[in-house]
Amino acid sequence: MKPKWGFSEKNIAYLFIFPAVLIITVIALYPVLRTFWLSLYDVRLNDPSKNDIYNSYKLDMDRFVEKYPILVSLIDRSSKKPENQPSVAKLHQLNEQVLEVKDSLSKVPNFAKQYDQVDTIQLDDGNVPEELATFAMNKGSADSLLKQLEALQSEVKKLKLKDSDKQGILGLLNGIEKTVITPNFVGFDHYTDIMKQSRFWFSLWNTTIFTVISVFIELVLGLAIALLINRQFRGRGIVRASVLVPWAIPTVVSALMWKFMFDGQNGIMAKFFHSIGLIPDMGTLLTSKFWSMFSVIFADVWKTTPFVTLLLLAGLQTISGSLYEAAHVDGATRMQQFFKITLPLLKPTILVTLLFRTLDAFKIFDLVYVLTGGSNSTETISLFTYKIMFSQMNFGVGSALSVIGFICIAIISIIYIRFLGANIMNNNQSH
Template sequence: MRNDNKPPKKRKIGGSDRNAAWLLIAPSLILILAISIYPVLQSFYFSLFDLQLNTPTKSSTHLKYNIQLDQYLKYYPFLEDELTNEISEVDEPLKGKLTDIKKDLTALNKQIRDDSEGAYEKVNQTLNNYETPSQELATVEISNEMANQFTQRIASINKRLTGIENREALSNAKELIGLADGLRGAVIEPNFIGFEHYANQLTNPRMWSSLWNTVVFTVLSVFFEFVLGFAIALLINKVFIGRGMVRATVLIPWAIPTAVSAMMWKFLYDGQNGIIAKFFTEIGLIDSMGSLLTTDAGAMFAVVLADVWKTTPYIALLLLAGLQVIPRSLYEASAIDGAGKWKQFISVTLPLMKSSILVALLFRTLDAFRVFDLVYILTGGGPANATETISGYAYEIMFSQTNFGAGSAISVIVFICVAIISIIYVKLLGSDLLPEGSKK
C-alpha cells in the first residue's frame, strides 16, 4: 500500500547550485571585508610602528632609512658657504681643520646627490623657487650603510666644530654649529617596532584600569537596562487605552542625542544647583551634592544612571519586537493547562524570546563596551581616571598625544575584546538557535 505520509526527500545541492550561492553572497562578503575587516587590519598595521604625528621623522610609517632632501638642503648650502667664508678669513692651523671638515661635507653631499636619482636637483630647484616640495619627492630611500655613514660624518663634523679651541677666531661660530646640528634631523630612521606597543600597553596599569572601568560600566548598565527594558516591553505589549502614546513617550530618551543627554545630566548632577544631586542628598544616597561627580563611586554611579536612562528604551524596543511575534494561542493553551503568569513567562515567553534577547544583549553590550561620548562629556574620565573607559584612553593616546601607533594598538585590543564578547554571547545564548547540522 502506498504511504503518502512519507517526508519528501531532501534535494542534494550540486556544484552549480553551490557556485551560484557563493556568487549571490559574494557582494555581501566583499562589503563586510571593506567596511569591517580592512579598518582593523589597517589599525593593526599602524600599531606595529612608532607612529607619532607630532614628530616629523615619525609622522609616517618607514620600513627603511630615508633622507629628507628638503630638510638637508635647508642647511647644507648655508653651512658650505659659512665654511668657505671662514676658511678665507682664518689663519693656519684653523684653516686646515675647517678645510678638512668642508671636504668631508662635500664628499657626503656628492654621495647623496648621486644616490638620489635626480630628486636632489628637483628638490633644490623647488626650494630655490621659494616653493615647498612634496613629501613624496623630498623623501628618498637610502641604504643602511649610507644612513650610518651620514650619521657618523655629521656627528664627526659637529664634534670637530664644537671642539675648536680658538672659537673666537671664527666670525660666525654659533651659526656654523647650529647649521651642522640641523643636518642631524635629515635622516629618518625606520620606525617599525613590531609588537612593542602591545607589550607596553599590556603592562600599563592605566590601560588595565580603563579596561576594568569599561567592564564595570558595561555589566552594570546592561544589567539594569535589560531588567528595566524587559519590564517596559512587557508593559507596553499589553492592550490598553493610550498604548501608542506611551510607546512614543518611552522612546524619547533614546531619541535624544548622546551629547545633549550627557550635558543635560551634567547639569542635573551639578554640585550646587543639580536637582538629581540635591534629591540624592536628601534621601541619604550621597553625603553632599558635590560628591556625586567628585568621588570614584559617585562618578561611576552617575555615568551608569545616565546611560540606563537613555538606552533602556532601546532594549525595550528590541524586546517588544520579539514579544509581538509570540502567538497568543500559546498563552491561552498554557492557561488552560493551569499555568499562572509566572509559569507562562518562564515556559513560554523566555524560550521564544531567546533570539530577541540575544540580539538585544549583544548589540547593547558591544555598544556599552565602546562607550565614549557620554563619559567624555559627563565626567571627562575623572575624577582621577575613575571613569576613564578603554575608548577614552585610546582617544587620549591617539589624538591628545598624537601617538597613532600606541592608539592603534589599543584599538586592536578593543576589537579583540569585542570579538570575545560576541563569541561568548553566541555560544551561551545562540547555540540553540543554530540548525542541527551547523553545530557539528
C-alpha cells in the same frame, strides 16, 4: 538534478552569493587589516621622520637644506661674539666638522645635485616637489650621518657658550638629526608595550565594569517596562512613544544635558541626590572615582533602556496569548507564567538584545568623553585609544589599541553567537 553546463545547485548558490561575500569582506575586513598593518610601524604624525610608513632609509632633503645653512651661519656668528671668545678655537673646529657633514654626504651619488635643486627652489620661495623632498640613502650612509651629528652635539655640550647660542646650535643639530628617516617597522612591539601598561589594563577594567553593570540594569529595567507596556490599558500608545524619547536624543546632546544636571553648583540631579543623602555634597558626582562611574552608568541607562525595551517588546508580542490563557486555566500564577512561558520563549530575543547592547556598551566613547573626559577612573578603551591616536598623534600605538579592541569585540560576539545559535537550535528542536 545537475544543470547541463555541469554546475550543481549548491555551486550555483555559492556563485550568486559570492559577490555579496566579496563586498562584505572588502568593506568590513580591509579597514581592520589596514589598521593592523599600521600597528606594526611606529607612526607619529607629530614627528616628521615618522609621519608615514618607511621601509628604507631616507633623508628629508627639504628640511635638511633649510636647517643646514642656518646651523653654519649660527656657529659663525657665535664665534664672533665677545661672550664666546674662550671657545672661539673650538667653534672654528666645530664649523669645520659641520662642513664635513655635507662633504661626506656629497660623496653619495646624486646628493649634491638634488641639494642644489632643492636649495634653488627654496630661495625662489617655491614648494619642493615630492620627488625632490626626500633623498634615498643606504643604511651605512644614514648610520654614518647620525654618528657625526651625535658627536657634534656632544662637542657643543662641552663648550662654554652663551646659553642662547648653545641651545640654538643644539636645537638645529637635533632638527637635522630628525631629517634622517629610518625604517619604522617595529613588529609586535606596540602590543607587548601595551600589555605592560597599567593604564591599558585599568581602562579595560573600567570598560568591563561599565559594560556589565549598565547592560544588566538596562536588561532588568527594559524587561520590566516591556512587560508593562505590553499589557492593554488606556493611553498605551502615548506611553510607548514617550518611552522611546531618551533613545531618540543624540548621545552627545543627552550627555551634555546630564553634565549640566550633575553639575556641582547648579545641577538639579546633584541637588536631588544630595537632598536625599545619597552623596555627601553636590560636587561629588563628577569629581570622585566611584560617583563619576555612577554618573556615566546612570546617564547610559537612561539613554539606552528604551532601546532594550523596544527589542524585548517586539519579542513579547510574538508570544501567543493562548499560552497564557491555557496556563491560567491550569491554575498557574503570574510568576509561574513568567518563568515557564515568557522567559523561555523570550530567551532568543534577550540574547540578541544582550549582544547588541554589550557590543555598543563596550565601544562607549561619546558619553564618557562629554561627561568626564575619562578622568576619575572612567577612561574606557575607546577613549584611551582616542587620546593616544589623536591627542598624542601616535598612530602606531593607537592602531594597536584599535586592533585589541576589535579582538575583544570579536570574542564577545563569538561567545554570544554560540549561545544564541545553540538556543535557537534547542527551541527549534523543542517545537
